[in-house]
Amino acid sequence: MLVLEDLRFGYGRDALPYRFSMTAPRGAVTAISGASGSGKSTLLDLIAGFLTPEAGRLTMDGVDLVPLPPEARPLSILFQSDALFDHLSAEQNVALGLPRARQGERETIRAALGEVGLGHLDARKAAALSGGERQRVALARTLLRDRPLLLLDEPFSALDDETRGSVRALVQRLTIERNWATLLVSHNRDDVEAIAKRRYRLSERVLAED
Amino acid sequence: MIPASPISPRHLPHRPLRRATGAGIGIAIALLVALLLVAILMAARDGTPTRISPGTILSLLRMTLVQASLTTILSLIIGIALAWALDRLRFPGRSLLVGLFASAIVTPGMVVAFGVLAVWGRAGWINGGLMALGLPRIEFPVFGLAGIVFAHVILDAAFCARILLGRLEAIPEGRLKTGRSLGLSPLQRFRLIDWPAIRGTLPGLGAIVFLLAFTSFPIVLMLGGGPANQTFEVAIYSAVRLDFDLRGAVILALIQIALCGTIIIGASALAPIPAAISGGRDAQLWPEAGMARLLQWLVLALGALGFGLPLLSVLVDGLTQGLPALLARPQFWQAMLTSMAIGLVSAALTLALALGLGMGRAAMGSRIGRLAVTAPAYAYLAVPAVVLSLGFFLLVRQAGIAPGLAAPVVVVIANALLALPFAIATLGPPLTAIAERQGRLIRSLGLSGTLQWLRVEWPLLGRDTGLVFALAFCFSLGDLGVVALFGTQDFQTLPLLMLRALGAYRTNDAAAIAAVMLMGTIIAFVVLPRLAERLVHARA
Numbered sequence: 001m002l003v004l005e006d007l008r009f010g011y012g013r014d015a016l017p018y019r020f021s022m023t024a025p026r027g028a029v030t031a032i033s034g035a036s037g038s039g040k041s042t043l044l045d046l047i048a049g050f051l052t053p054e055a056g057r058l059t060m061d062g063v064d065l066v067p068l069p070p071e072a073r074p075l076s077i078l079f080q081s082d083a084l085f086d087h088l089s090a091e092q093n094v095a096l097g098l099p100r101a102r103q104g105e106r107e108t109i110r111a112a113l114g115e116v117g118l119g120h121l122d123a124r125k126a127a128a129l130s131g132g133e134r135q136r137v138a139l140a141r142t143l144l145r146d147r148p149l150l151l152l153d154e155p156f157s158a159l160d161d162e163t164r165g166s167v168r169a170l171v172q173r174l175t176i177e178r179n180w181a182t183l184l185v186s187h188n189r190d191d192v193e194a195i196a197k198r199r200y201r202l203s204e205r206v207l208a209e210d
Numbered sequence: 211m212i213p214a215s216p217i218s219p220r221h222l223p224h225r226p227l228r229r230a231t232g233a234g235i236g237i238a239i240a241l242l243v244a245l246l247l248v249a250i251l252m253a254a255r256d257g258t259p260t261r262i263s264p265g266t267i268l269s270l271l272r273m274t275l276v277q278a279s280l281t282t283i284l285s286l287i288i289g290i291a292l293a294w295a296l297d298r299l300r301f302p303g304r305s306l307l308v309g310l311f312a313s314a315i316v317t318p319g320m321v322v323a324f325g326v327l328a329v330w331g332r333a334g335w336i337n338g339g340l341m342a343l344g345l346p347r348i349e350f351p352v353f354g355l356a357g358i359v360f361a362h363v364i365l366d367a368a369f370c371a372r373i374l375l376g377r378l379e380a381i382p383e384g385r386l387k388t389g390r391s392l393g394l395s396p397l398q399r400f401r402l403i404d405w406p407a408i409r410g411t412l413p414g415l416g417a418i419v420f421l422l423a424f425t426s427f428p429i430v431l432m433l434g435g436g437p438a439n440q441t442f443e444v445a446i447y448s449a450v451r452l453d454f455d456l457r458g459a460v461i462l463a464l465i466q467i468a469l470c471g472t473i474i475i476g477a478s479a480l481a482p483i484p485a486a487i488s489g490g491r492d493a494q495l496w497p498e499a500g501m502a503r504l505l506q507w508l509v510l511a512l513g514a515l516g517f518g519l520p521l522l523s524v525l526v527d528g529l530t531q532g533l534p535a536l537l538a539r540p541q542f543w544q545a546m547l548t549s550m551a552i553g554l555v556s557a558a559l560t561l562a563l564a565l566g567l568g569m570g571r572a573a574m575g576s577r578i579g580r581l582a583v584t585a586p587a588y589a590y591l592a593v594p595a596v597v598l599s600l601g602f603f604l605l606v607r608q609a610g611i612a613p614g615l616a617a618p619v620v621v622v623i624a625n626a627l628l629a630l631p632f633a634i635a636t637l638g639p640p641l642t643a644i645a646e647r648q649g650r651l652i653r654s655l656g657l658s659g660t661l662q663w664l665r666v667e668w669p670l671l672g673r674d675t676g677l678v679f680a681l682a683f684c685f686s687l688g689d690l691g692v693v694a695l696f697g698t699q700d701f702q703t704l705p706l707l708m709l710r711a712l713g714a715y716r717t718n719d720a721a722a723i724a725a726v727m728l729m730g731t732i733i734a735f736v737v738l739p740r741l742a743e744r745l746v747h748a749r750a
Binding site: 085 | 304390
């Protein structure tokens with residue numbers, strides 16, 4: 001379980017700090033919503049390790065994450081854009097989810113692509129994939145990384161309604177099957193209502209249960 | 211009706227005066243290009259014998275191509291390494307170093323050549339240090355091909371590093387965060403994230419460096435060490451000033467124009483290089499450790515020493531050895547005033563022409579119209595300074611005017627035209643973007659052209675306007691190519707005074723002049739864009 005206990009962060013000395021307290025259990029999607037500029041990305045950056053909190057606790061399954069650099073944290077991130085390297089094929093992008101010594105294991109990679117319904121697109125360059133396909137490839141990579149915490153930063157924003165529904169369902173299925181604690185940051189009410197078991201809202205720099 | 215292209219005249223503010231001004235400037239420049247070419251071609255038809263043989267041309271071609279190719283390859287490799295190190299490291303004084311690298315494009319070539327001699331020459335700092343330690347002197351190959359390439363690389367690698375750093379700093383944060391969370395190694399990071407971001411820039415950047423080295427004049431003149439290491443530019447200068455072989459100079463100029471034109475046409479198909487670079491990322495999202503970090507510091511230290519040491523030596527030697535004596539010479543003050551006046555007037559002319567062309571281009575509703583307005587300005591990329599100067603020289607002679615009399619006007623116009631392609635590349639795209647993005651709003655509000663400039667364009671372009679003025683001023687301040695053919699005892703600029711001081715073995719005078727030119731360049735390049743930005747804020 002991901003636990004934030006009065007985690008605080010402020011931009012500059014004079015700025016009022018953000019305060020975050022929440023829990024995100026394994027095997028479920030927890031949603032964070034809030035207006036633009038309310039601090040949703042700041043929260044993700046703190047959890048991922050791109051920002052250092054000023055105070056408070058941040059743990060995953062009891063392990064303190066604060067001293068760990070981003071690459072050592074037990075998590076995968078999926079952004080709305082920039083989740084893939086455009087000049088690499090789908091297969092090469094997914095391979096980056098494996099440790100370096102295992103990045104040649106094509107069967108494992110193809111199995112992951114197959115699990116997100118893209119087994120036939122392994123050789124296609126990421127730049128040539130549609131928005132929904134790109135998010136599925138990124139999800140296939142998180143499958144191989146198999147870290148217990150999945151951070152999703154507005155992952156469905158650029159998708160049309162039909163694709164949105166299918167990618168959303170895929171996220172929900174993988175979260176349950178893999179027992180991940182999935183944190184979904186979204187300003188879209190439909191997304192939140194469709195898959196989130198627990199909901200939080202960021203308002204006036206404070207995170208509170210919705 | 212749906213517009214056929216994204217540029218629709220209905221979306222643009224109605225500006226007939228701007229269109230007419232832009233077209234008028236474009237036509238005037240095109241006519242001047244034609245006149246200069248006719249003057250050169252007419253001189254080529256003159257039947258007087260020339261010393262320029264096919265063997266000389268082949269030898270010049272070989273030397274020019276070899277030094278330009280070596281300069282390009284080394285500058286790109288070192289530029290990539292420096293940009294990589296600067297992107298990764300954060301330290302006090304970083305922005306100063308980045309600013310110094312950015313100023314490489316305007317640092318006068320003869321100042322750098324002088325700095326190379328002051329550090330690596332027979333009596334330079336390195337040998338001075340060795341002798342102080344009781345060690346024997348080392349003969350570094352500062353003259354000839356090695357010296358020329360070394361001096362070029364000092365300037366061009368720093369220029370490449372600044373451009374490529376801009377590309378690396380433009381990598382989206384999301385991509386870096388994804389890469390870091392995936393635990394990519396430094397090598398994987400370079401291959402997967404950095405290389406795709408910079409590789410598209412390399413061909414265009416390489417073409418610019420090649421062209422700069424191909425048309426280099428002062429560095430080759432000072433470090434060439436004899437006829438065996440001449441480029442076309444130096445050979446043209448020698449033919450006019452030393453051999454009085456005007457027909458030979460004209461033949462060489464025509465070959466030079468043809469070669470530069472070919473390079474530019476080839477380069478125009480490549481990705482453009484941003485002329486103005488915005489501020490970079492302050493925070494480091496993904497610092498590296500271990501061997502990679504060690505290598506970054508090593509690259510940065512070598513790069514800073516390679517670029518900074520010659521410039522530092524120019525300042526130290528110039529200010530400590532020759533300055534008091536130089537300040538007592540009336541010729542220095544005369545040259546200083548001439549250089550300042552020519553620099554300021556030609557910079558103002560460049561700015562006026564660039565704004566006229568840029569605004570006219572932005573007001574045009576068709577792509578062909580836009581191309582036609584600015585194409586003549588870019589023609590001067592194909593006409594190096596000495597060739598341009600030769601064209602004016604022939605034109606003035608054919609008109610029966612003494613070159614000495616026409617010199618101030620010609621030098622101002624020639625310097626302004628040489629800086630114009632850079633000025634258009636800086637101001638043209640943002641002016642067009644404003645017209646396209648905000649044209650409908652400007653039109654619906656009924657803003658006049660003056661209000662459009664005062665309320666919309668000037669506040670957005672203040673810093674770029676200052677940058678263009680600074681670029682043009684610095685180009686003019688360091689120019690030797692144009693003034694070399696027109697200079698007289700009564701009309702000399704600082705670079706010409708320095709060249710004459712070197713020719714008369716007055717090294718201390720030359721050192722002091724180099725220091726004054728370097729300080730002028732750095733001050734102008736740093737101060738003028740900031741001054742323009744302050745003016746914008748003051749008005750706001």
